[in-house]
Amino acid sequence: MANHSKLEEQLRTYFNHSQFREGQKEIIQSVLDGRHTLATLPTGSGKSITYQLPALIAEGVTVVVSPLISLMVDQVKILKSKGIKKVAAINSLVDEKAKQKLLNNLNKYKLIYCSPEMLQQERVMKRLRQVNVSYFVVDEAHCISQWGHEFRTDYMKLHTIFKQLKEPTVLALSATATPQVQDDIIKHLQIKMDKIIHPVDRPNITFSLKKVEGQQHKEDSLKDLLHNNHVPTMVYFSSRQVSEEVARKLQKQFPKRKVAYYHGGMDQDDRLLIQQQFMYDQLDVICCTSAFGMGVDKANIRLIVHYHMPSNLESYIQEVGRAGRDGEHSVATLFYQPGDETIPFQLISQELPDDDELEWFISERLNGNEVEGLSETKERFLKYQLELNSSIQNHHDMINALKRVRDDRLQAKRESILKMLNWLHYSGCRREALYHSFQDGVKNATTYCCDHCDFNLDNWVFQNQMSDHKITFYWENRLNAIFNRR
Amino acid sequence: MLFERLILYLLSYIENQRTTSSIYHILKGKKSAQTIQDSLLFKLGPYLGILPKLSKEEFDYCIDRLISKGLLLNSGELTYLTEEAHKLNKEEQWFTNLYFNGEEYSQIALPFYRKLQLLLQSTSHLIKGHHHFLPVSDNDEVQRDVKNVLKESGLLSNNGEALYQELHQLFQLVDEKRANLMMMSFTGADQVGLSISQIASEFNQPDRIVQLHIISTVHLWIEFILNNDQNFPICYKFLMNRNETSLTHSAQVTFEKVNQGYTVEQIAYIRNLKRSTIEDHIVEIATKDQAFKIDEYVSGHVFSLIEKATNHLTTKRLKLIKEQLPEDVTYFQIRLTLARLGAEHHKQEVQDGQSF
Ligand SMILES: Nc1ncnc2c1ncn2[C@@H]1O[C@H](COP(=O)(O)OP(=O)(O)OP(=O)(O)O)[C@@H](O)[C@H]1O
Ligand SMILES: [Mg+2]
Ligand SMILES: [Zn+2]
Numbered sequence: 001m002a003n004h005s006k007l008e009e010q011l012r013t014y015f016n017h018s019q020f021r022e023g024q025k026e027i028i029q030s031v032l033d034g035r036h037t038l039a040t041l042p043t044g045s046g047k048s049i050t051y052q053l054p055a056l057i058a059e060g061v062t063v064v065v066s067p068l069i070s071l072m073v074d075q076v077k078i079l080k081s082k083g084i085k086k087v088a089a090i091n092s093l094v095d096e097k098a099k100q101k102l103l104n105n106l107n108k109y110k111l112i113y114c115s116p117e118m119l120q121q122e123r124v125m126k127r128l129r130q131v132n133v134s135y136f137v138v139d140e141a142h143c144i145s146q147w148g149h150e151f152r153t154d155y156m157k158l159h160t161i162f163k164q165l166k167e168p169t170v171l172a173l174s175a176t177a178t179p180q181v182q183d184d185i186i187k188h189l190q191i192k193m194d195k196i197i198h199p200v201d202r203p204n205i206t207f208s209l210k211k212v213e214g215q216q217h218k219e220d221s222l223k224d225l226l227h228n229n230h231v232p233t234m235v236y237f238s239s240r241q242v243s244e245e246v247a248r249k250l251q252k253q254f255p256k257r258k259v260a261y262y263h264g265g266m267d268q269d270d271r272l273l274i275q276q277q278f279m280y281d282q283l284d285v286i287c288c289t290s291a292f293g294m295g296v297d298k299a300n301i302r303l304i305v306h307y308h309m310p311s312n313l314e315s316y317i318q319e320v321g322r323a324g325r326d327g328e329h330s331v332a333t334l335f336y337q338p339g340d341e342t343i344p345f346q347l348i349s350q351e352l353p354d355d356d357e358l359e360w361f362i363s364e365r366l367n368g369n370e371v372e373g374l375s376e377t378k379e380r381f382l383k384y385q386l387e388l389n390s391s392i393q394n395h396h397d398m399i400n401a402l403k404r405v406r407d408d409r410l411q412a413k414r415e416s417i418l419k420m421l422n423w424l425h426y427s428g429c430r431r432e433a434l435y436h437s438f439q440d441g442v443k444n445a446t447t448y449c450c451d452h453c454d455f456n457l458d459n460w461v462f463q464n465q466m467s468d469h470k471i472t473f474y475w476e477n478r479l480n481a482i483f484n485r486r
Numbered sequence: 487m488l489f490e491r492l493i494l495y496l497l498s499y500i501e502n503q504r505t506t507s508s509i510y511h512i513l514k515g516k517k518s519a520q521t522i523q524d525s526l527l528f529k530l531g532p533y534l535g536i537l538p539k540l541s542k543e544e545f546d547y548c549i550d551r552l553i554s555k556g557l558l559l560n561s562g563e564l565t566y567l568t569e570e571a572h573k574l575n576k577e578e579q580w581f582t583n584l585y586f587n588g589e590e591y592s593q594i595a596l597p598f599y600r601k602l603q604l605l606l607q608s609t610s611h612l613i614k615g616h617h618h619f620l621p622v623s624d625n626d627e628v629q630r631d632v633k634n635v636l637k638e639s640g641l642l643s644n645n646g647e648a649l650y651q652e653l654h655q656l657f658q659l660v661d662e663k664r665a666n667l668m669m670m671s672f673t674g675a676d677q678v679g680l681s682i683s684q685i686a687s688e689f690n691q692p693d694r695i696v697q698l699h700i701i702s703t704v705h706l707w708i709e710f711i712l713n714n715d716q717n718f719p720i721c722y723k724f725l726m727n728r729n730e731t732s733l734t735h736s737a738q739v740t741f742e743k744v745n746q747g748y749t750v751e752q753i754a755y756i757r758n759l760k761r762s763t764i765e766d767h768i769v770e771i772a773t774k775d776q777a778f779k780i781d782e783y784v785s786g787h788v789f790s791l792i793e794k795a796t797n798h799l800t801t802k803r804l805k806l807i808k809e810q811l812p813e814d815v816t817y818f819q820i821r822l823t824l825a826r827l828g829a830e831h832h833k834q835e836v837q838d839g840q841s842f
Contacts, residue, residue, distance in 0.1 A: 073624055077620055077621070077624070078620070080618075081618040081619060081620055082618060083617070083618060093624075094626065095626060095627070098626040098627075251687070260681075260684065267539075267681075268624070269600075269622075269623070269681075270681040270682065270683070272622060272623070272624065273622065273673070273678060273679055273680065273681045273684075274681060276620060276622065276673070276678045277678045277680075279620070280678055282677065282678050471670070471677060471680070471688075472676075472677065473666055474666060475657050475662070475665040475666045475668070475669035476654075476657075478669045478670075478672075478674075478676075478677075479650065479653060479654065479657065479669065481674060481676040481677070482606060482609075482610045482672065482674030482675070482676060483609070483610065483613065483645060483646050483649075483650045484610070484613055484614055484645060484675070485645070485650075
């Protein structure tokens with residue numbers, strides 16, 4: 001099979017990996033053969049390579065749609081750091097001059113990462129139509145589906161982009177697409193797709209739930225856990241402020257370790273520094289919100305704690321998916337205090353417009369006015385729905401139609417929270433239950449399964465994998481270290 | 487607490503003359519003719535734009551605290567400091583020895599600093615033979631400039647000796663504590679740099695104070711490099727080509743039209759802008775460009791009338807000045823004259839070598 005060994009050779013040349021991981025080759029082959037493909041693989045399994053390799057082999061440009069700017073920036077940076085230079089991202093952060101230059105030289109690139117919003121810009125599309133697009137990739141494809149947890153309205157318009165690009169081969173990827181979401185993705189793209197569905201469970205992660213009685217108990221439990229386990233750790237919060245507070249308390253409790261926080265309210269430059277410190281094991285614990293998550297690819301994260309519950313199982317799977325990407329044993333634990341569910345319920349109601357906002361927005365827009373002051377998610381939702389329902393003439397009918405859509409959305413989100421809660425209160429095997437709606441059955445855990453089957457968090461101790469940090473304090477010593485002098 | 491003291495100090499410059507928020511605009515470097523003019527009139531140029539991300543909430547919070555501590559009078563319009571405040575302001579404080587030159591460097595300080603950081607990181611990795619690393623800045627311009635400097639300067643020969651020497655000199659310009667603080671923000675192959683709030687907790691200081699120490703150091707470095715450019719062939723590369731004017735874009739357009747001989751009315755008409763906006767532009771131009779001739783707008787006679795009125799009043803409040811003058815002298819003319827006078831004072835000061 002000459003062709004096969006050739007692919008392996010290319011994998012080595014471009015990425016320096018000696019062999020494919022499970023599922024990768026099959027997907028790559030399918031894409032190379034020109035079949036529209038919808039594929040699922042677990043978090044950390046190496047989905048990126050399934051489009052990056054074909055992109056590098058092919059003649060033209062591969063367009064990758066990615067939902068988060070930080071995710072794109074990361075991917076581009078990582079590729080460049082591997083010596084793959086013909087890659088770029090187009091998003092709202094790129095300044096005009098650079099964007100123009102990029103667009104002018106589009107055909108010199110192999111991979112272009114794009115936010116779905118950018119693909120709505122005629123200027124960008126005009127250039128894309130002029131070049132030869134080899135593949136059209138939709139990463140985190142569950143964003144297409146309104147049943148997906150990250151529902152993004154501009155993702156819904158991708159089928160028109162696909163047609164404008166002269167129908168290149170499509171690859172849609174996700175680690176968290178239920179069968180219903182899979183069908184929805186295909187329906188929206190309006191094409192026939194081959195499904196390559198791999199189970200997405202992670203046998204090297206042990207799952208556990210820790211029930212606590214109150215705030216103090218939660219905090220103490222976290223301290224106990226970290227006391228026993230000095231390993232690369234992520235703690236997830238749903239509030240920026242609490243992430244900062246707890247980070248401070250932990251730093252005080254563990255003066256010899258380094259603890260930092262990371263959330264979307266921080267400066268871009270600071271975020272970069274914190275992320276890199278974590279990557280280089282200069283931080284032991286990172287207290288973060290979901291802004292630090294999708295796509296983060298650090299090999300040796302051993303412990304993932306959820307200080308607050310996420311609002312759906314898909315987010316949970318994504319977030320614990322940061323653990324054990326080296327394949328080694330890792331532990332995920334969720335701290336639950338009765339009443340914690342009020343946070344996600346509040347959050348979802350803030351994401352969608354209430355009656356007043358909805359009516360106000362519609363009448364302003366129908367009068368031709370720009371509307372300011374709504375949150376981005378609310379505005380995005382309203383604009384898209386107005387567009388979608390533009391055939392409705394009557395003002396009143398429009399309001400009612402949009403309220404209906406909003407209520408459906410709210411209902412769907414409430415149900416997701418309830419599913420999450422059910423999982424928390426479930427008394428059987430947590431691993432089975434977590435993946436239940438995604439696939440039939442799960443693989444056996446490589447070490448421990450879950451707190452129901454065989455695991456007790458309170459007794460768990462990882463071998464210490466971190467050294468104590470001493471940052472160099474004196475400037476001249478530091479300058480010498482930077483320049484590799486003695 | 488500490489940051490409030492700096493604000494209190496700055497407020498003393500505008501006492502009786504302006505509202506507190508004029509200091510906010512100066513610190514933020516608001517690009518309005520009024521703010522630029524204020525910074526010149528009250529000799530607050532050094533502080534212009536040193537905290538571009540300062541929020542109004544944080545500033546107002548400081549003002550409230552100053553009021554509640556009895557240092558500032560809550561007097562509605564203008565700013566009044568109490569006796570105690572004046573006494574405090576005379577004491578030596580944490581910022582007394584900090585050098586700022588916001589007027590000249592605010593726009594270039596952060597890009598310069600980011601480029602220096604990336605250059606140092608790149609050099610550190612490259613001399614260790616790491617050809618692939620994750621850059622500490624995502625900014626295109628920063629990356630481009632650093633790449634160019636690396637290409638041009640043969641910097642990597644001799645393990646980056648030349649750059650090492652330049653940095654060694656720069657760090658010696660500040661005291662040891664500040665040098666240590668600065669150094670923590672740099673990333674090398676040995677260690678990823680710390681964020682401002684991380685440095686702040688290492689030094690047990692508020693974030694703002696650490697930030698201002700860093701900004702001050704960067705201003706000082708820039709000044710030193712510009713004055714000794716032969717000694718800093720590498721760092722100086724990041725400071726060359728600064729000659730794009732610092733005019734706001736819209737004022738730039740107005741400037742071009744003025745040069746083509748259009749009047750204020752004509753420009754307002756062509757650009758579909760208010761007359762007052764064009765006037766703002768012209769004041770901005772006059773403030774920043776000393777060669778700009780204002781005779782067309784203010785006759786020599788009117789100019790000297792206004793000048794006399796201001797000297798006589800020792801105030802810079804436009805309304806009071808206007809009351810002293812014949813009816814037909816406009817606010818526009820007063821502002822233009824003040825702009826020119828302020829600039830003139832300023833020029834003298836720089837020439838006397840006591841810019842701060
Ligand atoms: N064939 C391979 N051999 C060894 N390592 C690999 C291989 N393929 C991918 N990897 C590594 O696996 C890690 C995870 O890959 P990647 O980020 O693509 O995962 P992913 O499936 O996209 O995960 P997520 O769903 O979390 O985004 C990367 O560090 C990558 O270099
Ligand atoms: Mg991925
Ligand atoms: Zn189990």
